Amino acid sequence: xxxxxxxxxxxxxxxxxxxxxxxxxxxxxxxxxxxxxxxxxxxxxxxxxxxxxxxxxxxxxxxxxxxxxxxxxxxxxxxxxxxxxxxxxxxxxxxxxxxxxxxxxxxxxxxxxxxxxxxxxxxxxxxxxxxxxxxxxxxxxxxxxxxxxxxxxxxxxxxxxxxxxxxxxxxxxxxxxxxxxxxxxxxxxxxxxxxxxxxxxxxxxxxxxxxxxxxxxxxxxxxxxxxxxxxxxxxxxxxxxxxxxxxxxxxxxxxxxxxxxxxxxxxxxxxxxxxxx
Numbered sequence: 256x257x258x259x260x261x262x263x264x265x266x267x268x269x270x271x272x273x274x275x276x277x278x279x280x281x282x283x284x285x286x287x288x289x290x291x292x293x294x295x296x297x298x299x300x301x302x303x304x305x306x307x308x309x310x311x312x313x314x315x316x317x318x319x320x321x322x323x324x325x326x327x328x329x330x331x332x333x334x335x336x337x338x339x340x341x342x343x344x345x346x347x348x349x350x351x352x353x354x355x356x357x358x359x360x361x362x363x364x365x366x367x368x369x370x371x372x373x374x375x376x377x378x379x380x381x382x383x384x385x386x387x388x389x390x391x392x393x394x395x396x397x398x399x400x401x402x403x404x405x406x407x408x409x410x411x412x413x414x415x416x417x418x419x420x421x422x423x424x425x426x427x428x429x430x431x432x433x434x435x436x437x438x439x440x441x442x443x444x445x446x447x448x449x450x451x452x453x454x455x456x457x458x459x460x461x462x463x464x465x466x467x468x469x470x471x472x473x474x475x476x477x478x479x480x481x482x483x484x485x486x487x488x489x490x491x492x493x494x495x496x497x498x499x500x501x502x503x504x505x506x507x508x509x510x511x512x513x514x515x516x517x518x519x520x521x522x523x524x525x526x527x528x529x530x531x532x
Contacts, residue, residue: 259286261333262293272498272516275525276490280393287341287392288487293334295355295385302359303426311363315356322352345392354384366428367443371465374432375409382412386488393485397478400485406473407488413466414495417459417502421449421510435461449510459507463499470496486532493528494521 256264266274266289273292277285301314325335326342326349341347358380368374386408387401395401416423416430423430424446436442439458446455470492477485498516505514516524 256333258333258337259290262286262289262337265293265296265334272491272494272521275494275518275521276487278525279529280487283344284392284394286337287345287347288389290334290337290341291347291385291388291392294338294352297332297334298356298359302362308363312360315360315363319353319356322349322356325349341392345388347388347391351384351388354380358382358384362428368430368432370434371432374430377430378409378412379405382408384408386411389488390485393487395481395484397481399476399478400481403473403476403478403485404488406469406476407492410466410469410473411491411495413462413469414499417462417466417507418498418509418514420446420459422513424449424510431458431462446510451508451510455510456507459509460503463503463507466499467496482532486529489532490525490528493524497524 266277277288277292280288298315298318301318302311305311305314321330321332321335324330325338330336330339338347358377361377361380365377368377383405386404386406389408390400390404420429420431427447429436429443429446431441431446433443436446436458439461440454441452441458445452474489474492482489494516497520498514501516502509502514505512508514
């Protein structure tokens with residue numbers, strides 16, 4: 256199996272909405288974004304899969320060394336080997352990959368966020384930086400496109416946080432800002448016990464309204480001359496906004512179940528958005 260095949264398999268197996276946005280890209284850009292996505296999946300799995308936090312830290316430290324090896328010209332892992340031809344043409348910087356790993360490491364040290372600003376720092380590292388890198392791979396002429404990409408990454412991560420409240424709670428993590436939980440009368444114990452109260456419904460609706468604003472802000476910042484190049488991001492936005500609407504229709508029953516779109520629906524949204532963008 257070649258490094259490119261390994262990354263393709265990693266992306267396809269995830270079933271992520273991101274995979275569907277890559278399908279229509281030219282080969283060079285598709286290989287680059289697939290390798291970047293596979294890197295994110297690998298480091299995320301390194302943190303999430305081990306039951307022992309020390310094992311997770313050791314795995315993440317291995318990836319830090321491997322990224323250093325990548326930029327020293329001695330990549331060993333299939334994912335870093337696949338990233339080699341993308342680094343120069345798409346300006347993938349070592350510090351950016353390091354920031355992504357910093358964000359993943361936060362999950363080992365922090366399970367609560369006092370306010371939205373502290374949560375934003377986490378989102379910037381695990382999603383905003385990825386958005387900027389993705390925009391560079393897709394191609395842009397106007398630097399405002401990077402602002403769009405950062406905001407879109409934030410919107411994606413906040414959508415994931417809403418969708419995964421219950422799943423994260425079962426891992427002992429709560430990504431909802433503590434001050435906002437207090438405002439709506441929702442305790443950490445209620446979330447950890449999967450108690451869907453009226454206050455919880457209002458809390459999640461408040462989060463959803465913020466996410467909608469993030470999407471609107473991001474899309475408003477995308478310069479017209481880069482819209483066609485950035486179609487993969489627009490595909491992801493269309494899929495994620497549809498998911499957010501499904502969560503609303505489902506009554507935000509996120510504590511006990513995980514709402515998802517079917518692959519065929521994601522593919523339909525992807526094709527429709529691509530041809531109309």
